[in-house]
Amino acid sequence: MSAPAxxxxxxxxxxxxxxxxxQSPTRLLVAQRAYPExxxxxxEFPGGKQDPGEGAQEALVRECSEELGVTVRVLEEVPAPDPEGWPLKGTAVMRVFTAVVTDDRTPVAGEDHLQLRWVDLADPDPILDLDWIPADLPxxxxxLKQLGVGNPATVRHGH
Known part of the structure; x- marks a missing residue:
C-alpha cells in the first residue's frame, strides 16, 4: 500500500x-520578461507554473501555446543538480526541457513578454551576455553544455 498523497x-x-x-539546432528562442517590475x-526561458495534477511536459506544451501561440514537441530535459529541478526563489523549483515548434506558426510575445529573440548558438558569448533572470543563468x-556549445567554463555569474 502506498502512503496517502x-x-x-x-x-x-x-x-x-x-x-x-x-537534430542540429543553430538557434535558441529567448524571452524578455514584461512583469513583475x-x-x-x-x-528567461518561456514557460510557467504547473497546474495541480499536471506533469511538467504537459504544462510546458500548455504554457507555450498560451504564452507564445505555438505548439511544441518536448525533446530532452536539461539536467538539474537536484532531481526535483532547478531551485528558484523560496520553495519553487523549475524543470527545463528542450523543445521545437511543431506547427507553422511563428512564436509571438504575448502579455508576459516584451519581446522574443532567436539567438545564434554558434557563439555562446551573446547568449551569456544577455541580462538573464539570475535563477536562469545556471x-x-x-x-549550452548539453548542446555542446562553447566552453562551459565561460559561464558568467549574472550582471
Whole structure:
C-alpha cells in the first residue's frame, strides 16, 4: 500500500529551451520578461507554473501555446543538480526541457513578454551576455553544455 498523497509545498515551474531544429539546432528562442517590475527587461526561458495534477511536459506544451501561440514537441530535459529541478526563489523549483515548434506558426510575445529573440548558438558569448533572470543563468550554462556549445567554463555569474 502506498502512503496517502500529501500536499506538495513546492511551486513547480516548467521552462522551454525552444530550438530551431531538433537534430542540429543553430538557434535558441529567448524571452524578455514584461512583469513583475523587478524582473521586467530580464531574459528567461518561456514557460510557467504547473497546474495541480499536471506533469511538467504537459504544462510546458500548455504554457507555450498560451504564452507564445505555438505548439511544441518536448525533446530532452536539461539536467538539474537536484532531481526535483532547478531551485528558484523560496520553495519553487523549475524543470527545463528542450523543445521545437511543431506547427507553422511563428512564436509571438504575448502579455508576459516584451519581446522574443532567436539567438545564434554558434557563439555562446551573446547568449551569456544577455541580462538573464539570475535563477536562469545556471540553466543557460547547463543547456549550452548539453548542446555542446562553447566552453562551459565561460559561464558568467549574472550582471
Amino acid at each position: 500529501s500536499h506538495d509545498p513546492r511551486t513547480r515551474v516548467t521552462g522551454a529551451a525552444i530550438l530551431d531544429n531538433a 523587478q524582473l521586467r527587461g530580464l531574459w 540553466i543557460v550554462g547547463a543547456l
